[in-house]
Amino acid sequence: MGEAEGIRLTNLLLTCIFLPYIGSGSVLVHDNKWEPRPRPYKYWADLQKDPIFHPDNVRDVVVARHSIAFIPCKIIGLVDHSVTWIHKPSSTVLTVDDFVYTTDKRISSHINEERTEQVLMITDVNFEDQGEYTCQVSTQPAISLNFHLHVIIAVAVIKGKRERYLDSGEDIILQCTIPRLTYPPEYFLWYLGDSIYTYQDKENVEVITESKTKTSTLVIYNAQVSDSGNYTCTASNAFPSHVIVHVVPEEVPSAIHHEYSSGCACGSNSERLQNLLLIFAYAILST
Incomplete structure (x- = not known):
């Protein structure tokens, strides 16, 4: 038997031995070498x-x-x-x-x-x-x-009381959120009165917006009487919410403005009116 016939006989025997694997598609013969058959699709395991x-x-x-x-x-x-x-x-x-x-x-x-x-x-x-x-x-x-x-119809919510009284030098902290929404708004905007509140050039002002919790927090450090006003929070997909902030001068006795911030009805109507006029008088004189 010649050398060529011997090689053919060897290939025939190997084919018979590995035929089951060839039929299952797991191996192939290339140049007398046995190699794993490549997967025809990169998600082959998922296709099954x-x-x-x-x-x-x-x-x-x-x-x-x-x-x-x-x-x-x-x-x-x-x-x-x-x-x-x-x-x-x-x-x-x-x-x-x-x-x-x-x-x-x-x-x-x-x-x-x-x-x-x-x-x-x-x-x-x-x-x-x-x-x-x-x-x-x-x-x-x-x-x-x-x-x-x-x-x-989404509505923005500023946490806390709708009207607040603070002493001069205290920090104003206003946190605005939009509950019940699956996705956060594209943007938040803060207004003071009828104008957009510009805070970029103010060193004592910080705005912290958190998309995951759908909240925006306005912080004014060491607030002064000039920071008093109507603050409004609005968002791209919600109706606005507002609070009124009164920053009271240090000269005004704290008992006066805390009476109003706590909702106390102490004293007569004339006394409460006098106290309120006193607050406004100090506010006007200090501006």
Whole structure:
């Protein structure tokens, strides 16, 4: 038997031995070398599993009227399946993946690069948009998850009393928040009277905005009588809230203005009127 016939016989024997592995697609022969068969798809392991919805999906979304609604649908093992958003009350197909079927230009759909989250976005939300929205995955049979959109009229809230009295030299601390919102506002603005409160050039003023907690805090250190006024907090997606702050000169007895800040009804009407006039007189003379 020649050398060539011996090589062919050896290859034949090896093929018979490893035939089961070749049939299963786990190995291949290349130049008489046995190598693992490469996966035809980088998500090969995920292709062997059915997609499921992530347990952390937030299914109740609360947004303010005229703001932007984001409804995220989180999916594990989506890979090459498509996702359809359906407006359940009308059974209207809104989007399939990133393709928009509805003629409503306010609606769009976005998927992240890892294909783990499909987000339905609705701009300029109104009360007619609230209701159920279905996230449907193209498995056989299809799987779906319902989300509920709540549209509210959001109102900013400044914590504490609506009218406050402080001694000259104390700090004014006003904290504004917007409860019940799923997503923070795009911006907060503070007003003093009818004008936007400009604080960039003031060393004793600080504004702290925290997006996660949807709060904005205005701090005026060592406040003076000139810092008295009507302070308003407003946000991009909420109605404003206001408080009246009185900074009282040191010369005014503390008992006078604390009487009003505590809501005490002590003394006669004429005494309370005299005390109030005294406060205003000091305020006018010190400006």
